[in-house]
Amino acid sequence: MQTQEHPAAAERILEVASKMFAQKGFANVSVRDICKETGTSAPVIYYYFGNKKGLFDAVARKQIPMADFIRKLTVASEASDPRKGLESFISTYLSSFPEHTFDVGLYMRDSATLDKQSAQMAFEGLEMIKAVATKLIERSISKGAFRKTDPALAAECLLGMLNRAIFQHIHFAKSRDGEAYRRFVTDFFVRAMK
Numbered sequence: 001m002q003t004q005e006h007p008a009a010a011e012r013i014l015e016v017a018s019k020m021f022a023q024k025g026f027a028n029v030s031v032r033d034i035c036k037e038t039g040t041s042a043p044v045i046y047y048y049f050g051n052k053k054g055l056f057d058a059v060a061r062k063q064i065p066m067a068d069f070i071r072k073l074t075v076a077s078e079a080s081d082p083r084k085g086l087e088s089f090i091s092t093y094l095s096s097f098p099e100h101t102f103d104v105g106l107y108m109r110d111s112a113t114l115d116k117q118s119a120q121m122a123f124e125g126l127e128m129i130k131a132v133a134t135k136l137i138e139r140s141i142s143k144g145a146f147r148k149t150d151p152a153l154a155a156e157c158l159l160g161m162l163n164r165a166i167f168q169h170i171h172f173a174k175s176r177d178g179e180a181y182r183r184f185v186t187d188f189f190v191r192a193m194k
Contacts, residue, residue, distance in 0.1 A: 010048045013038050018059045026056050060117065066125035069098050073129060077136040082145035085136055087186050093162045094178050099169070130155050137193075146193035154193065161185050 016037045020029045031042050031052050049055040076092040079085035133155035140146040146154075165181055168174040 009040065009044060013040065013045060013048060013055070014059060014062060017055050018062070021056060021059055026052075031055075057117065060121065066098055066129070069096055070125065070128050070132060072096050073132045077132055082136075082140035082143055083186070083190060086140070086189065087182070089133065089136055090158075090162065090182050090186050090189075094165065094182055097166050099166070126159075130159060133158055140193070149193070157192075158185070158189055161189070 013034065017029070017034050020034060020037065031045055034045060034055070035042055045052075045055060049058055072092050073089060076088040077085045079088055130152070134151045137146060137151040137154045137158075141148055141151060162185065
């Protein structure tokens with residue numbers, strides 16, 4: 001992507017394309033559609049991104065990385081008290097999850113085919129989140145706050161409960177009482193781990 005000369009134009013194209021791909025998927029958005037929404041021409045898109053696939057890839061690279069979220073989770077989970085670390089991890093997860101990362105359109109290269117690169121980027125981010133949760137559980141076990149068990153499996157259980165709420169909200173617009181759910185998951189998980 002070439003953004004040295006006109007970064008504002010490239011950023012505007014990325015912003016618009018991101019919304020359009022997320023709503024309609026790759027196959028259902030044309031370069032002409034993006035040009036119409038951005039008030040630009042196809043050669044400008046081709047200059048910055050090479051082609052439609054290059055634009056889609058740039059959108060996916062910008063939308064999918066979860067580095068900031070992972071940093072927040074890492075900081076939140078580092079409390080010396082295991083329960084406080086767990087509460088902070090859960091609260092951060094539920095309040096700061098980057099929902100835009102899982103806009104279905106960002107995974108659809110064609111109308112029914114997942115884009116492997118985008119899916120791989122999301123998978124890698126989720127694996128890093130699992131590693132943060134696993135370390136939190138390992139510390140809690142070493143301090144005697146949790147019983148001895150497989151920390152990675154326990155982390156998967158914890159994340160499964162959290163992801164259920166997140167993905168119901170993202171994909172089904174199901175509202176939730178975040179504070180009540182945070183308390184429930186924390187209490188449930190602590191009791192299960194004792």
